[in-house]
Amino acid sequence: MSITRSLLTSVALLPLLAACQVYTGKPEGPPAATRLQGQVQVENGQLVFMPCQEQRRFVLLNGEAGTVEREARQLARDGQSSLFADLAGQLGGSQGKGSDGSFGVSQVYRLQGEGLGCDDLNFKRLTLRASGNEPFWQLEVGSKGLVLNRPEHEPLALPYLEEQLPDGRLNFSSEANGQRLDLWVAPQRCVDDMSGAVNHLSAELRLDGQVMRGCAHFGGARN
Template sequence: MSAARCALVFAVLPLFAGCGMLASSPETPKVSTVGMLRMQGDLTGAGGQLLFQPCNEQRRYVVKDRDNTGILQEATSLAGADGKVFADLRGTFAASKAANSDGQLDLHQLYRVERPANACGDMNFKRLTLHANGNGPAWNVNVSGKGMVVERDGQPPLALPYVEEQMPDGRFSISTEANNQRIELWVAPQRCVDSVNGSVQHLSAELRINGQTQRGCGYYGGSRDD
């Protein structure tokens, strides 16, 4: 285990034993998102607590994992050299008297956790409803209210209209038959780990083009309120 991961684990060690992995969390009734905020920022461990600092802010919030998202384990596995990870999450932010913090975050939804990079500066995030990507060969799909853009290794990008179809079990598909091709993106609410960079995302995805399937991961963009 790297020094950064050790630092994060031991900084929040009192919390570790009580957290469950996202993959093994028991099913719970869907919680209303009324009053909750979705935010992105950095996670760090300090003084036996997990702290969240939103992008471009100085405030830090003590994280309380109310829905057993497994955020501590996910963060520990991806901690950078400075002991930080990027997180995209939803919860209730409230004032708190906890030492060394500016408030408390009651966490209910974890969209993704990844190694620190330039995610806070992603200019496309707010206009997207969905992002999905995979590897071997690499592919990337961005979906917005204006259409979907499909990018594949060695192929020119395709900007296409689409139809979305919802399934009863939470799955949905994004599909198009433009440009004489049948393209489908199937998405399911399931923890998914990127095979190249190790990032953890809350959706699994399958890209099907003319009968060929490639698997990957995904997350909701900033313009989708799920």
């Protein structure tokens, strides 16, 4: 082959080599979901969401927005006009006058008509919070351990082990001070039978052989 022909062949291959270097073969995935807490109310037939400590207003759309609307109307029938929501989804463009954008809901963590809501200062430090009734109990899990609160008992603070199980289930266990504690949670819609609050996890607490059931939700330290 002549030198001229070799040079021409090399020049012809350059665009193909450049194309191979540019193409990565990795398609872009969907944008990460945004988790927000705030107040929900119905305005002109639309659900409007206002994040905590903000002036922005988002119209709830698609996905789990229907769930939010159904639960909001049920809580309203129970006499609770102000609804706190802990949601995750995609933020979108403006939905018209009086709106700063849309919020396509993909996950409902919690909906409640009573409680601390936006004023819950401990929420962002929590991994998980679970509670139940008859008898009442509340368990909070954080980076420094878990704390079990019950009426007529001193708060019980314990170290714990966390185990991830199939189907999104979790187990938090502790054996200290002569006591055995297990908290089992599963991704299942759960309604508090006293307040009507909706949570995205069901819970079962086992303490020294006693079984107590309730609901749970992730704190701000866990999505």
